Amino acid sequence: MASTPTQTPKDPSVFEPRIVAFLCKWCSSAGSDLAGVSRMQYPSNAVPITVMCSGSVSPVYILSAFNKGADGVLVSGCHPGDCHYLKGNYFARRKIFLVQKLLSFIGIEKDRFRMSWVSAAEGAKFAQVVEEFVRDIRTLGPQRKLKAKR
Amino acid sequence: MSSILKKTDLGAWAAALEAEVFAPALADGVWAYQPVAPGANDGGVALTHPNTARPPKNFAFPQREVLYTFEQLKGQAPKLTETLPNPAPVVVMGVRPCDGRGAPRNDMVFTGAFDDPYYQSRRAKTAYVGLACNTPPSPNCFCKAVGGSPSSKEGLDVQLTDLGDRYHVVAVTPRGEELIEAGGKLFAEAGAADEKESQRLHSEAAKCEQRTFGDLAAAAPALKKNFDSEMWQSLAKACIGCGICTFLCPTCHCFDISDEVTGQSPMRGERVRTWDNCQFPDFTMHSSGHNPRETLGARLRQRVNHKFLYFVENNGTQQCTGCGRCISFCPVGIDIVAVLDRMIQA
Amino acid sequence: MTENVYLPKLARIASIKDEVVGARAIKTFQVEFPDGDMFEHECGQCAMISVFGKGEMMISIASSPLVKDYKQFSIMRVGKVTTAIHAMKVGDVIGVRGPYGNKFPVNDWKGKNLVFIGGGCGLAPIWPIIQTAVAQRSDFANITVFYGGRSSRDIMYRAELEKLRGVADVHLSVDQAEEGWEGYCGFVPANVMSTGVAPDNAIAITCGPPIMIKYVIQNLKGLGFADEQIYTTIENKMKCGIGKCGRCNVGKDYVCVSGPVYSWAQLKDLPQEY
Amino acid sequence: MVDIVNIRAHAKDLLEKGTVKMVLGYQRGTAGVLAEPAFITDAGQADHLVWDPTCVQNLALYLVNEKKAQSHQRDPDTRPIAIIAKGCDSRAVAVLLQERHFERKDVHVIGVSCGTLGVVDKNKLSKALNGRVATKVEPHGTDSFKVTTAEGFVDVAAADVLADRCLECACAYPAMHDVVFGEKHEDRGYPARFTALGQLEAKSEDERWAYWEGHFNRCLRCYACRSVCPMCYCPECVVDSIELMVDPTTSADEKANRIKWIERSAVASENSMYHLVRAIHLAGRCIDCAECERVCPVDIPIRMLNNKLEKEAKDMFGYEPGLDPELPSLVASFRDDDPNSFIR
Amino acid sequence: MTARRTGVFVCHCGTNIAATVDVKRVAVEMGQEEGVVFSKDYVYMCSDPGQSSVIKAIQDNQLDGVVISCCTPTLHEKTFRDVSTEAGLNPFRCEIANIREQCAWVHSNRDEATEKALKITTSAIRRVQNNEALTPIGVPVTRRAMVIGGGIAGIQASLDLANAGLDVVLVEKQPTLGGHMLQLSETFPTLDCSQCILSPKMVEVSKNKKIKLLTDAEVTEVSGFVGNFKVKVKQKAQYVDPELCKLCDDCTHVCPVVVPNEYDQGLTGRRAIFIPYAQAIPASFNLDEKSCLGLNPVVCGKCADVCEAQAINYDVKPKTYEEDVGAIVVATGFDLYGLENMGEYGMGKYEDVLDGLAFERLCSASGATGGHVLRPSDHKEPKEVVFIQCAGSRDPENHCAYCSKICCMYTAKHAMLYKHHVPDGQAYIFYIDIRSGGKGYEEFVQRGMEKDGTVYLRGRVSKVFEKDGKIKVMGVDTLAGRTIEIDADMVVLALAMQPSKGTADVAKTLKIGRDKDGFLAEAHPKLRPVESVTAGIFLAGAAQGPKDIPETVCQASAAAAKVIQLLSKEQLEHSPAVANVRLSHCTGCEMCVDACPYEAISLTGGGKAYVNEVLCEGCGTCQATCLRAAIDVKNITQLQIFDMINASIGG
Numbered sequence A: 001m002a003s004t005p006t007q008t009p010k011d012p013s014v015f016e017p018r019i020v021a022f023l024c025k026w027c028s029s030a031g032s033d034l035a036g037v038s039r040m041q042y043p044s045n046a047v048p049i050t051v052m053c054s055g056s057v058s059p060v061y062i063l064s065a066f067n068k069g070a071d072g073v074l075v076s077g078c079h080p081g082d083c084h085y086l087k088g089n090y091f092a093r094r095k096i097f098l099v100q101k102l103l104s105f106i107g108i109e110k111d112r113f114r115m116s117w118v119s120a121a122e123g124a125k126f127a128q129v130v131e132e133f134v135r136d137i138r139t140l141g142p143q144r145k146l147k148a149k150r
Numbered sequence B: 001m002s003s004i005l006k007k008t009d010l011g012a013w014a015a016a017l018e019a020e021v022f023a024p025a026l027a028d029g030v031w032a033y034q035p036v037a038p039g040a041n042d043g044g045v046a047l048t049h050p051n052t053a054r055p056p057k058n059f060a061f062p063q064r065e066v067l068y069t070f071e072q073l074k075g076q077a078p079k080l081t082e083t084l085p086n087p088a089p090v091v092v093m094g095v096r097p098c099d100g101r102g103a104p105r106n107d108m109v110f111t112g113a114f115d116d117p118y119y120q121s122r123r124a125k126t127a128y129v130g131l132a133c134n135t136p137p138s139p140n141c142f143c144k145a146v147g148g149s150p151s152s153k154e155g156l157d158v159q160l161t162d163l164g165d166r167y168h169v170v171a172v173t174p175r176g177e178e179l180i181e182a183g184g185k186l187f188a189e190a191g192a193a194d195e196k197e198s199q200r201l202h203s204e205a206a207k208c209e210q211r212t213f214g215d216l217a218a219a220a221p222a223l224k225k226n227f228d229s230e231m232w233q234s235l236a237k238a239c240i241g242c243g244i245c246t247f248l249c250p251t252c253h254c255f256d257i258s259d260e261v262t263g264q265s266p267m268r269g270e271r272v273r274t275w276d277n278c279q280f281p282d283f284t285m286h287s288s289g290h291n292p293r294e295t296l297g298a299r300l301r302q303r304v305n306h307k308f309l310y311f312v313e314n315n316g317t318q319q320c321t322g323c324g325r326c327i328s329f330c331p332v333g334i335d336i337v338a339v340l341d342r343m344i345q346a
Numbered sequence C: 001m002t003e004n005v006y007l008p009k010l011a012r013i014a015s016i017k018d019e020v021v022g023a024r025a026i027k028t029f030q031v032e033f034p035d036g037d038m039f040e041h042e043c044g045q046c047a048m049i050s051v052f053g054k055g056e057m058m059i060s061i062a063s064s065p066l067v068k069d070y071k072q073f074s075i076m077r078v079g080k081v082t083t084a085i086h087a088m089k090v091g092d093v094i095g096v097r098g099p100y101g102n103k104f105p106v107n108d109w110k111g112k113n114l115v116f117i118g119g120g121c122g123l124a125p126i127w128p129i130i131q132t133a134v135a136q137r138s139d140f141a142n143i144t145v146f147y148g149g150r151s152s153r154d155i156m157y158r159a160e161l162e163k164l165r166g167v168a169d170v171h172l173s174v175d176q177a178e179e180g181w182e183g184y185c186g187f188v189p190a191n192v193m194s195t196g197v198a199p200d201n202a203i204a205i206t207c208g209p210p211i212m213i214k215y216v217i218q219n220l221k222g223l224g225f226a227d228e229q230i231y232t233t234i235e236n237k238m239k240c241g242i243g244k245c246g247r248c249n250v251g252k253d254y255v256c257v258s259g260p261v262y263s264w265a266q267l268k269d270l271p272q273e274y
Numbered sequence D: 001m002v003d004i005v006n007i008r009a010h011a012k013d014l015l016e017k018g019t020v021k022m023v024l025g026y027q028r029g030t031a032g033v034l035a036e037p038a039f040i041t042d043a044g045q046a047d048h049l050v051w052d053p054t055c056v057q058n059l060a061l062y063l064v065n066e067k068k069a070q071s072h073q074r075d076p077d078t079r080p081i082a083i084i085a086k087g088c089d090s091r092a093v094a095v096l097l098q099e100r101h102f103e104r105k106d107v108h109v110i111g112v113s114c115g116t117l118g119v120v121d122k123n124k125l126s127k128a129l130n131g132r133v134a135t136k137v138e139p140h141g142t143d144s145f146k147v148t149t150a151e152g153f154v155d156v157a158a159a160d161v162l163a164d165r166c167l168e169c170a171c172a173y174p175a176m177h178d179v180v181f182g183e184k185h186e187d188r189g190y191p192a193r194f195t196a197l198g199q200l201e202a203k204s205e206d207e208r209w210a211y212w213e214g215h216f217n218r219c220l221r222c223y224a225c226r227s228v229c230p231m232c233y234c235p236e237c238v239v240d241s242i243e244l245m246v247d248p249t250t251s252a253d254e255k256a257n258r259i260k261w262i263e264r265s266a267v268a269s270e271n272s273m274y275h276l277v278r279a280i281h282l283a284g285r286c287i288d289c290a291e292c293e294r295v296c297p298v299d300i301p302i303r304m305l306n307n308k309l310e311k312e313a314k315d316m317f318g319y320e321p322g323l324d325p326e327l328p329s330l331v332a333s334f335r336d337d338d339p340n341s342f343i344r
Numbered sequence E: 001m002t003a004r005r006t007g008v009f010v011c012h013c014g015t016n017i018a019a020t021v022d023v024k025r026v027a028v029e030m031g032q033e034e035g036v037v038f039s040k041d042y043v044y045m046c047s048d049p050g051q052s053s054v055i056k057a058i059q060d061n062q063l064d065g066v067v068i069s070c071c072t073p074t075l076h077e078k079t080f081r082d083v084s085t086e087a088g089l090n091p092f093r094c095e096i097a098n099i100r101e102q103c104a105w106v107h108s109n110r111d112e113a114t115e116k117a118l119k120i121t122t123s124a125i126r127r128v129q130n131n132e133a134l135t136p137i138g139v140p141v142t143r144r145a146m147v148i149g150g151g152i153a154g155i156q157a158s159l160d161l162a163n164a165g166l167d168v169v170l171v172e173k174q175p176t177l178g179g180h181m182l183q184l185s186e187t188f189p190t191l192d193c194s195q196c197i198l199s200p201k202m203v204e205v206s207k208n209k210k211i212k213l214l215t216d217a218e219v220t221e222v223s224g225f226v227g228n229f230k231v232k233v234k235q236k237a238q239y240v241d242p243e244l245c246k247l248c249d250d251c252t253h254v255c256p257v258v259v260p261n262e263y264d265q266g267l268t269g270r271r272a273i274f275i276p277y278a279q280a281i282p283a284s285f286n287l288d289e290k291s292c293l294g295l296n297p298v299v300c301g302k303c304a305d306v307c308e309a310q311a312i313n314y315d316v317k318p319k320t321y322e323e324d325v326g327a328i329v330v331a332t333g334f335d336l337y338g339l340e341n342m343g344e345y346g347m348g349k350y351e352d353v354l355d356g357l358a359f360e361r362l363c364s365a366s367g368a369t370g371g372h373v374l375r376p377s378d379h380k381e382p383k384e385v386v387f388i389q390c391a392g393s394r395d396p397e398n399h400c401a402y403c404s405k406i407c408c409m410y411t412a413k414h415a416m417l418y419k420h421h422v423p424d425g426q427a428y429i430f431y432i433d434i435r436s437g438g439k440g441y442e443e444f445v446q447r448g449m450e451k452d453g454t455v456y457l458r459g460r461v462s463k464v465f466e467k468d469g470k471i472k473v474m475g476v477d478t479l480a481g482r483t484i485e486i487d488a489d490m491v492v493l494a495l496a497m498q499p500s501k502g503t504a505d506v507a508k509t510l511k512i513g514r515d516k517d518g519f520l521a522e523a524h525p526k527l528r529p530v531e532s533v534t535a536g537i538f539l540a541g542a543a544q545g546p547k548d549i550p551e552t553v554c555q556a557s558a559a560a561a562k563v564i565q566l567l568s569k570e571q572l573e574h575s576p577a578v579a580n581v582r583l584s585h586c587t588g589c590e591m592c593v594d595a596c597p598y599e600a601i602s603l604t605g606g607g608k609a610y611v612n613e614v615l616c617e618g619c620g621t622c623q624a625t626c627l628r629a630a631i632d633v634k635n636i637t638q639l640q641i642f643d644m645i646n647a648s649i650g651g
């Protein structure tokens, strides 16, 4: 059950990463809804953007999110074979693999960019993915490499 | 009066200057003006460079200049904050004569009916210590053809001439004198022999073989005459419209002004001025899609005419100093000397 | 240090009027300068208008220099900044710097017949002269205005033009025949031709789409106008407005400084880069 | 050995018969030792053509430009264009065919084999000559060049002055051609493909960032790397989103709604964005002609970015660009067994 | 022009949202956003007064876009889009910001949750401000249906459809209708004879004028879209003309070829010319071209010689039919998990280790042994038979992870049937659990234990091997905690059910999805269990997952009802949120064409991409593939995503 909301002000010394999470509508967004219905608790750092399919996530979105100051970017879609659109996630997998390799090649920490498969049934997995991602990024600290310096 | 500076004392001089000092250094395979670390000793600065890839124009005219910032809360008037630069003094060492001549030409652009406060506040703090060319640093040098010379002092504050183990140093401007003064004992008075040697090198260099396109005075009329010539299209046929030629030119000054939004709530951002380029297709394109300089030929013509016709008409001198960068770096070998040659002959 | 030429003054939009609606919408904005620190301008001059966060654009000042409490701009929605300003409301604040460019030598035209020939958005740059001439009606001889739009819905300053009929000879036209339209049907240059204007003691001022200007000039020449009697304005893309950014030049001339006003005598010798 | 005389004769023949409207090739230039592009439309000019190790450019770019120009012409000459293509260049033509930029019949590929050599790197050459200026470079045997300078002839080992890409080239013999000059050499005896890349990959994350940050910082955003690339033919590049509009019919809304993925300021963040987007957009399309790297006035090792993705595509997806114009593109295809383990 | 008058409505959802998110602050701060002219919070936005207040606000403020910040769009997107329509606002100008499931319910720190709610809502505002007003695309309908698979599922669906007055094309791969049900002897839980209840239905199909039956046929190509499919069906050469065949059986007597009879699970042989079952529909002999010697070059020709009806013609060619249909029911059924996979139980190695279907054939009166249960190896009556349940099921490590659902029941049935055939025999059943949910099912199992003395042993079989003419079964009884050894005469494996062979191809041809086990995937496991992910294609029977006959029939009728519902409309509505090409940017590279999962894109003569809006499902794969930003899905364009990214990062 939902725990009673806390009012504790944020501890400014704790680094709160800013994460953009692209969730496909049919699996991962539905999975996150399930996490909600099950009142699973996870950190609030990842702001979801629901897209139709993980296959619609253009590499440019990911790069742009980093450019605009995201500390981490998550792309989550249906498991292979489960794509609502049959194979959108296979295209996504290929593209995202390349983006990940590229980012890591220029020296962006690998853990800042993650892809996961979360089905509509995997509320707990969604919560866990976010939890772990936020934890990993907390240890990495703010992303300054690609962020526009202003 | 002139003086002598031992080459090994160059670093010490740099350190003695109350300014940020830059000198050409090879970094990642590219000759570029790099900050001279404070306290750099003899090894730190050595003026052994060919001409740098980028000219020193950015010291007064950086590629990006924030003109002001703005911020606007919803329902309120925007607030503007002027961001005039107030830089520390800068001394740029090792400026080649052609690049030296770039400075006064840029001054002409950024002063006049409308003074440009950004340029001027940087320019006022920038001093150029030039290095005369004993031999042409590039096979595409043509300073002589455009009224310069390997030992031109135009635009410089101090001129150095390489005498082997030492430099012959001449103050060109009062600021130059100050700089030499700041070096104090590092400078010795030049003897007659040194002065003579320096002169000999200058006149030797003046005889060097360089590229040329014939009579400079013929260029402007030829360009005027050939404005509608078919030749422009064929000369520009290989051009890829990249703009290297103008970005690297010491005198090209075209820029763009645009807004870069840095935050949404409240809306805030910067109005920035950035280098722009007459070779880019969007440079002159109107909103309607109409483009007065639509073709590569028209854009090549603009570049050449700007330097050898319009600038002459407006300012009485060419806007090219013969550094040869646009030739050496053009990916496809478009060659302003050859272009002028063709135009003059046509 | 002199005043920073890049820094605009802030101005408040005092009124907005829809001139033309649809795909090529035109709106007229009257703007006030809060601390009364408005600049003076001359007929034909322009100003750089900023919508912060979007950018700057050069716009003709469409009010007469005699008007001292606001400046007027008529702006067609064509791109980024124009779209942004079209979305603004009365009370919103924009930036204005200027005035830029040369001017129509209106003082030299005292006592002459003035023929204005405009099309589309091209009424804006010549409107200040019309307003000035009307305000100082006795200084000028006949005033004739030709103006046309694609259709009657594209005619800007409609009400003002109607009002003008008392003091000037107004010939409105639409490109294509249209129900209820009593004026001329056809293009502006043809209207000029069919109505006919005498070149004697006259100055013709034309502004509009490039193609219209071309034919108007051709026709005016046909009617016997000398090159010196024909004036127009040219518009090239501009970023600085002060002759530095390097893109608006036509030959050696930076239009933002030496233009936008040209007599045909001057213009015909310049390269065709506009 | 490729004898230019044969190429000239072939070009002349094509032009005389009118089977092609133009021969894209190389000619001597005035700007330096590198050959410059030649656009030969007249059989009489075929003798201007040269072929030597200074013919560095990938002329496929001009096929693209010609096609673009044609689309604006009312009554275009639709005869094919002949192009002199090295191995790498011919792969560029193949990618352009794959992307339906033009059809096979629109181009007549005059393949030239680089044999055991390749083209020179201008910077390496000037280094090897120690300040002397080359005026001519000719092949000399199978592993060196004869370089002419004002001071006389110098023999330079090919390995010292060949362009990086040539040192690792796996396609020195043009796979796709209508005619081909020169022979095929299986073993060229240079380092394996991606050797240089491997050295960079071996560095630590922080070292790699330091490396790239330094390079990206320096970028002028002149876009020469893009302008020279035959694959960068998009009507509007992400970096143009600042202002360029592509078409007089573009509506006000479209212009007003242009996405500013990248700001105009040439600062590290925006420059990185530019280079990363470009690299991703060239994944599976870049054929490693290395033109982008060659033209960069500030020597940014752009090729490495493309190389990285090329290698990943090859290793992980078995994909090599420019070999089969009929295959769907790298990112427009997938295999069920593409790597999955990187996903959580 | 972009939307400029946006309204924001923040829901408390009682305390569901309000307890964690400061909804008042969200409403106030959103009121400050660019373009937002109205913003309020309310305790239950979806309640009647809540909805009315949205309508009123839209009308009073001439809102041209609204964002409802509430629960997941799955719940109330439709509600609020209807509300918008009612208020005169295009429904596509309404977006939901999910601040309940994705925010309030999963966070507990009020400040953090509020911050996130602000970002989620801003993101939705930015999106809605660039949403186009769209109208659904109307598509005309072909009032005809196709059913693929002629098992009981396909038969039932076809009959339901035909009886509703629709024309039906029924495509069956085998020479006869009936599917696996025709192989069964008696069926649980009533033990009525399978063929007796199936045959009348098969006959009904053959008699129904509305049904066009194509046996020996397979679907090779499907194009088009819901309401308007074009299907190519390829039928094998019909060497025996069913119209002429008199079922005299003269031909089989002269045929020199004998091959195992797959319809008897290989327990018997058949000729190259044969009839699968006596009840086959179409009622005709068949020539199996793989084993016939008479085809090309003619070396045999015996059967044609004896056929008095002259029904046999070796020269006929396969036929291709092109059928226009508005909807498709896929009922391609199941196959048993391959014998070859069950080596550990001696399957395929020992003749007397059988699968369930073979056992059905042994029990069936029309089967291999004329209804006597005999060992295949020596035709002796087996006295001790071991049945092993979950053979291949529920074993994620080695075999199938899922439960095949019906094996508990049919094994109980088998034990029972066995006892009826061999009253002095003993049946043992190894099981993990007994799953007997269903009307009368548990009673059925109990009856087997009590009346027929079936011995249930809970545990896994560890080893099966032949020794001295017996099959030794070693196992553990986990309840008693002892090892068990049985010298059996016969072992019957309740093999897992898996999608029939070729399901993958069918799914590919039809562009419908499969689940992780290869069964055809339903659009929603609970709410849309008979729809595939592709509009207009429905699922029935064991092809969608293991099920027994009653369930199969249920689903078949349900699928038929869906089709009837679909085809009862004059026009279909297709979502207008489809891909849209910016012609100025498209270079015709065809990358989107290759990537589109629905083959919705083609290239026009002018070399530009063209989207068939009716085929496009709006997935956006093309959008992410096109390098030139030339293709965008409406209302989730790159510009909108860009704005949403910015909003999500904040600042």
Ligand SMILES: Cc1cc2nc3c(=O)[nH]c(=O)nc-3n(C[C@H](O)[C@H](O)[C@H](O)COP(=O)(O)OP(=O)(O)OC[C@H]3O[C@@H](n4cnc5c(N)ncnc54)[C@H](O)[C@@H]3O)c2cc1C
Binding pocket: B285, B286, B287, B288, C046, C055, C056, C057, C058, C059, C060, C061, C073, C074, C075, C076, C077, C078, C079, C080, C081, C082, C083, C121, C124, C125, C234, C235, C236, C237, C238, C239, C260, D243, D255, D256
């Ligand atoms: C002297 C002069 C007077 C003008 N007077 C008027 C007027 O009274 N009313 C009116 O509606 N328009 C006028 N224009 C045109 C107006 O400047 C452009 O329509 C406007 O800049 C388009 O801006 P945008 O951001 O909407 O278009 P975009 O296509 O988004 O343009 C981007 C940027 O390009 C520049 N630009 C593009 N086209 C032009 C152009 N033709 N001229 C100058 N800069 C351009 C601007 O800096 C603009 O911000 C005038 C132009 C000039 C040169």
Ligand SMILES: Cc1cc2nc3c(=O)[nH]c(=O)nc-3n(C[C@H](O)[C@H](O)[C@H](O)COP(=O)(O)OP(=O)(O)OC[C@H]3O[C@@H](n4cnc5c(N)ncnc54)[C@H](O)[C@@H]3O)c2cc1C
Binding pocket: E148, E149, E150, E151, E152, E153, E154, E171, E172, E173, E174, E176, E177, E178, E179, E180, E181, E184, E186, E187, E188, E189, E217, E218, E219, E331, E332, E333, E334, E335, E336, E356, E357, E360, E406, E410, E413, E500, E501, E502, E506, E540, E541, E542, E543, E547, E548, E549, E550, E552
């Ligand atoms: C041993 C055993 C005993 C059983 N006993 C019982 C019982 O007692 N009671 C009970 O309720 N259930 C029982 N069942 C379950 C029952 O058999 C199924 O529920 C039922 O057969 C499912 O019917 P169906 O039409 O979905 O599939 P199927 O019977 O498999 O029919 C599918 C049909 O589709 C055809 N087909 C396949 N692919 C194609 C294609 N590509 N194109 C055209 N046609 C194609 C096949 O040839 C077949 O005719 C038993 C199952 C087994 C294995």
Ligand code: SF4
Binding pocket: B238, B239, B240, B241, B242, B243, B244, B245, B246, B279, B326, B329, B330, B331, B332, B333, B334
């Ligand atoms: S002339 Fe050369 S450097 Fe200049 S734009 Fe053209 S190709 Fe680039």
Ligand code: SF4
Binding pocket: B245, B248, B249, B250, B251, B252, B307, B319, B320, B321, B322, B323, B324, B325, B326, B327, B336
């Ligand atoms: S035009 Fe070329 S040669 Fe002249 S100054 Fe500029 S870069 Fe140097």
Ligand code: SF4
Binding pocket: D218, D219, D220, D221, D222, D223, D224, D225, D226, D292, D295, D296, D297, D298, D299, D300, D302
């Ligand atoms: S060529 Fe070099 S400097 Fe120019 S944009 Fe490319 S990387 Fe940057």
Ligand code: SF4
Binding pocket: D225, D228, D229, D230, D231, D232, D282, D285, D286, D287, D288, D289, D290, D291, D292, D293, D303, D306
């Ligand atoms: S990216 Fe560089 S190497 Fe690759 S094809 Fe383009 S120019 Fe050649």
Ligand code: SF4
Binding pocket: E581, E585, E586, E587, E588, E589, E590, E591, E592, E593, E608, E609, E625, E626, E627, E628, E629, E630, E631
């Ligand atoms: S991928 Fe883009 S450019 Fe290529 S055909 Fe499709 S829409 Fe056109």
Ligand code: SF4
Binding pocket: E578, E579, E595, E596, E597, E598, E599, E600, E601, E611, E615, E616, E617, E618, E619, E620, E621, E622, E623, E633
């Ligand atoms: S959005 Fe694109 S890829 Fe997806 S179905 Fe539509 S056209 Fe095909």
